Amino acid sequence: MxxxxxxxxxxxxxxxxxxxxxxxxxxxxxxxxxxxxxxxxxxxxxxxxSGDRSSVTISNPYATADGVSIDVGQVERVSEEDCPSSQPTVDAGGDALQCQVAYTAPDAGGALVPVEVTPELARAGAVEAGDKIRYLNLDGVIQGGSAPYIFMDFVRTVPxxxxxxxxxxxxxxxxxxxxxxxxxxxxxxxxxxxxxxxxxxxxxxxxxxxxxxxxxxxxxxxxxxxxxxxxxxxxxxxxxxxxxxxxxxxxxxxxxxxxxxxxxxxxxxxxxxxxxxxxxxxxxxxxxxxxxxxxxxxxxxxxxxxxxxxxxxxxxxxxxxxxxxxxxxxxxxxxxxxxxxxxxxxxxxxxxxxxxxxxxxxxxxxxxxxxxxxxxxxxxxxxxxxxxxxxxxxxxxxxxxxxxxxxxxxxxxxxxxxxxxxxxxxxxxxxxxxxxxxxxxxxxxxxxxxxxxxxxxxxx
Known part of the structure; x- marks a missing residue:
C-alpha cells in the first residue's frame, strides 16, 4: 500500500x-x-x-419650534393611566384614553415629569424603569391640559x-x-x-x-x-x-x-x-x-x-x-x-x-x-x-x-x-x-x- x-x-x-x-x-x-x-x-x-447645499431644502425632524426643547432623562417608573393628552376631552365631559406614562427624572434636574409613551412602544413593553430616553418638552407651549411631555427616542450611546x-x-x-x-x-x-x-x-x-x-x-x-x-x-x-x-x-x-x-x-x-x-x-x-x-x-x-x-x-x-x-x-x-x-x-x-x-x-x-x-x-x-x-x-x-x-x-x-x-x-x-x-x-x-x-x- x-x-x-x-x-x-x-x-x-x-x-x-x-x-x-x-x-x-x-x-x-x-x-x-x-x-x-x-x-x-x-x-x-x-x-x-463642492459642499454647497444651498439648493437643498429639507425639514429636520429633530428641529423644534420656539419654546420647545428635546430633553434627556432617566425613567423612574412606568404606569398605565389616563393619558395627559386626554385632559381636554375629560374637561368636555368625555372619557379619558388609557396610555402608558413614563415618569422620568430630567438630567437637568427637577421633579419627575410624566412622559406619554407611543402606543406601539407601549404594546411592546419597550420602556422600562432605568431606561435613558429623549422626550419633547412642550411645557412652555401647550396649555390647557394637552400632553406637555412626549416620548421621542431612546438614548443608545452607552450600550x-x-x-x-x-x-x-x-x-x-x-x-x-x-x-x-x-x-x-x-x-x-x-x-x-x-x-x-x-x-x-x-x-x-x-x-x-x-x-x-x-x-x-x-x-x-x-x-x-x-x-x-x-x-x-x-x-x-x-x-x-x-x-x-x-x-x-x-x-x-x-x-x-x-x-x-x-x-x-x-x-x-x-x-x-x-x-x-x-x-x-x-x-x-x-x-x-x-x-x-x-x-x-x-x-x-x-x-x-x-x-x-x-x-x-x-x-x-x-x-x-x-x-x-x-x-x-x-x-x-x-x-x-x-x-x-x-x-x-x-x-x-x-x-x-x-x-x-x-x-x-x-x-x-x-x-x-x-x-x-x-x-x-x-x-x-x-x-x-x-x-x-x-x-x-x-x-x-x-x-x-x-x-x-x-x-x-x-x-x-x-x-x-x-x-x-x-x-x-x-x-x-x-x-x-x-x-x-x-x-x-x-x-x-x-x-x-x-x-x-x-x-x-x-x-x-
Missing part, C-alpha cells in the same frame, strides 16, 4: 527564488495598477463635491459604545495587528462614503462614475492597509476591480430596465422633494454597487492567496491544473457567499418581508413588486459580480505567477534538484476545507481524499 507523507511548511522561510518571483510579480502588477490608481485620483478630484468596544477587542484578539488595520481601513472607507459619495449624490454628480471611483478608492485603501503591499494583494485588487466593473454595468442596466425608482419609500419622497438635483434611481444604482464590496473583497483575497500557495508548493504545476485546483476552492466559496448575500439582505428587510407576505398576492407578484424588487435585484447583481470575480481573480493570479515563475531558479537554490524533487512529498497547504499536497516528482496537486482513495485501493 502506498504512503503519502506531508510536512507543514506554513512557517518555513521563503527561498531566494520565491522572494525574487514575488518582487517580479509586484513590478508587473504595479505597471497595471499604478495607472489605474492615477486615473482614480484624477476622477476623485474632478468629481469631488452601543460597549458593543463597539467588544467588537474591537474580539477582532484585535483574534486577528491581531491585521484586525486592527482592517478596522482602521473600515473607518477610512466610511470617510470616503460620507465625504465623497453621499455629498456627490446630493449635488447630482454622475452616479455610475461616482460609485466606481469611490468604490475603487475604498478597495485600494482597505486591501492594502489590511493585507499589506504584496503580489497577492495586488492580484486580489485586480480581481476585485473586475467584479466591481461587472457589478456597476449590471447595476446601471437593472436600475433603468427594472424601473427601480424607490416607489413607495417615504425617505425617497423626502429626498426627491428636497432638491431638484437628487435622483432616487442614481442613489439606488450607487447602493447596488457599494453593497457588494465587502464580500467581493473577501473572495478575491482568498482566491489570490490560494493560487500563490498552490504554486509556491508546486512550481512545476501546469497553468491548467493550477487554475482548476484553485477553482475547486473557489466553487466552495461561491456556494457559501451567495447564501451570505441573500440572507444578509433578507435579515435587513425582514419587517418588509413579513408585511409583503401578508398581502393577498402570489409569490412572483411579491418578489417583483416595488417593495421587494430593489432587494431582489441587489442580491442578484451582487451575486453575479461576486461569482464572476472568482474565476477572473484565479486566472489573473495564475497568469502572474507563471509570468514571474520560480521554476528557472529552483534548481540552483535546491542544490541541483529539480523543482518537483524539492517539494515532493513535503509540502501541504489547507485551503477551502481540503488539504492540498504536492505529488512526488511531478508537481501535481491532489487532495487528501484522492490519496485516501488511492491507498484504500492499494490495500485491496
Amino acid at each position: 502506498g504512503h503519502s507523507h506531508t510536512h507543514d511548511t506554513g512557517n518555513s522561510e521563503p527561498t531566494p527564488a520565491t522572494i525574487g518571483a514575488r518582487k517580479r510579480a509586484n513590478l508587473l502588477l504595479a505597471a497595471i495598477l499604478v495607472p489605474i490608481g492615477v486615473l482614480t485620483v484624477i476622477g476623485m478630484m474632478l468629481l469631488w463635491p 452601543m459604545m460597549w458593543l463597539a468596544v467588544l467588537y474591537a477587542v474580539v477582532v484585535v484578539a483574534v486577528a491581531r495587528w491585521r484586525g486592527l488595520r482592517a478596522m482602521i481601513g473600515l473607518v477610512g472607507a466610511l470617510v470616503v462614503l460620507a465625504q465623497f459619495i453621499l455629498p456627490g449624490l446630493v449635488e447630482g454628480k454622475p452616479p455610475l462614475l461616482l460609485a466606481l471611483v469611490g468604490s475603487v478608492v475604498i478597495m485600494i485603501g482597505v486591501l492594502y492597509f489590511a493585507h499589506g503591499f504584496s503580489a497577492r494583494t495586488s492580484t486580489a485588487l485586480l480581481g476585485t476591480l473586475f467584479g466591481l466593473s461587472i457589478t456597476a454595468l449590471l447595476a446601471a442596466w437593472a436600475t433603468e430596465s427594472i424601473y427601480l425608482f424607490g416607489v413607495g419609500d417615504e425617505n425617497a419622497y423626502a429626498l426627491v422633494n428636497s432638491s431638484g438635483e437628487v435622483s432616487i434611481s442614481a442613489i439606488i444604482m450607487c447602493g447596488l454597487i457599494i453593497s457588494g464590496l465587502g464580500v467581493l473583497n473577501d473572495v478575491t483575497i482568498t482566491q489570490s492567496s490560494a493560487v500563490w500557495e498552490l504554486y509556491e508548493l508546486a512550481p512545476n504545476t501546469s497553468s491548467r491544473r493550477l487554475f482548476s485546483g484553485a477553482m475547486r476552492i473557489g466553487r466552495d466559496h461561491i456556494a457559501s457567499t451567495v447564501y451570505t448575500i441573500a440572507f444578509a439582505y433578507a435579515g435587513a428587510a425582514l419587517p418588509l418581508l413579513i408585511l409583503v407576505s401578508l398581502y393577498d398576492r402570489t409569490l412572483l407578484e411579491n418578489l417583483t413588486s416595488g417593495e421587494l424588487a430593489e432587494e431582489v435585484v441587489r442580491t442578484l447583481v451582487g451575486s453575479i459580480g461576486l461569482v464572476l470575480a472568482i474565476p477572473a481573480t484565479t486566472l489573473i493570479a495564475v497568469l502572474v505567477v507563471k509570468a514571474v515563475g520560480i521554476r528557472q531558479h529552483a534548481a540552483a537554490d535546491g542544490g541541483g534538484q529539480t523543482p518537483g524533487q524539492l517539494v515532493a512529498g513535503s509540502a501541504a497547504s489547507s485551503a477551502g476545507g481540503q488539504t492540498v499536497s504536492v505529488a512526488p516528482g511531478g508537481g501535481d496537486i491532489e487532495t487528501r481524499r484522492s490519496r485516501r482513495d488511492r491507498d484504500a485501493h492499494g490495500a485491496e
Whole structure:
C-alpha cells in the first residue's frame, strides 16, 4: 500500500527564488495598477463635491419650534393611566384614553415629569424603569391640559459604545495587528462614503462614475492597509476591480430596465422633494454597487492567496491544473457567499418581508413588486459580480505567477534538484476545507481524499 507523507511548511522561510518571483510579480502588477490608481485620483478630484447645499431644502425632524426643547432623562417608573393628552376631552365631559406614562427624572434636574409613551412602544413593553430616553418638552407651549411631555427616542450611546468596544477587542484578539488595520481601513472607507459619495449624490454628480471611483478608492485603501503591499494583494485588487466593473454595468442596466425608482419609500419622497438635483434611481444604482464590496473583497483575497500557495508548493504545476485546483476552492466559496448575500439582505428587510407576505398576492407578484424588487435585484447583481470575480481573480493570479515563475531558479537554490524533487512529498497547504499536497516528482496537486482513495485501493 502506498504512503503519502506531508510536512507543514506554513512557517518555513521563503527561498531566494520565491522572494525574487514575488518582487517580479509586484513590478508587473504595479505597471497595471499604478495607472489605474492615477486615473482614480484624477476622477476623485474632478468629481469631488463642492459642499454647497444651498439648493437643498429639507425639514429636520429633530428641529423644534420656539419654546420647545428635546430633553434627556432617566425613567423612574412606568404606569398605565389616563393619558395627559386626554385632559381636554375629560374637561368636555368625555372619557379619558388609557396610555402608558413614563415618569422620568430630567438630567437637568427637577421633579419627575410624566412622559406619554407611543402606543406601539407601549404594546411592546419597550420602556422600562432605568431606561435613558429623549422626550419633547412642550411645557412652555401647550396649555390647557394637552400632553406637555412626549416620548421621542431612546438614548443608545452607552450600550452601543460597549458593543463597539467588544467588537474591537474580539477582532484585535483574534486577528491581531491585521484586525486592527482592517478596522482602521473600515473607518477610512466610511470617510470616503460620507465625504465623497453621499455629498456627490446630493449635488447630482454622475452616479455610475461616482460609485466606481469611490468604490475603487475604498478597495485600494482597505486591501492594502489590511493585507499589506504584496503580489497577492495586488492580484486580489485586480480581481476585485473586475467584479466591481461587472457589478456597476449590471447595476446601471437593472436600475433603468427594472424601473427601480424607490416607489413607495417615504425617505425617497423626502429626498426627491428636497432638491431638484437628487435622483432616487442614481442613489439606488450607487447602493447596488457599494453593497457588494465587502464580500467581493473577501473572495478575491482568498482566491489570490490560494493560487500563490498552490504554486509556491508546486512550481512545476501546469497553468491548467493550477487554475482548476484553485477553482475547486473557489466553487466552495461561491456556494457559501451567495447564501451570505441573500440572507444578509433578507435579515435587513425582514419587517418588509413579513408585511409583503401578508398581502393577498402570489409569490412572483411579491418578489417583483416595488417593495421587494430593489432587494431582489441587489442580491442578484451582487451575486453575479461576486461569482464572476472568482474565476477572473484565479486566472489573473495564475497568469502572474507563471509570468514571474520560480521554476528557472529552483534548481540552483535546491542544490541541483529539480523543482518537483524539492517539494515532493513535503509540502501541504489547507485551503477551502481540503488539504492540498504536492505529488512526488511531478508537481501535481491532489487532495487528501484522492490519496485516501488511492491507498484504500492499494490495500485491496
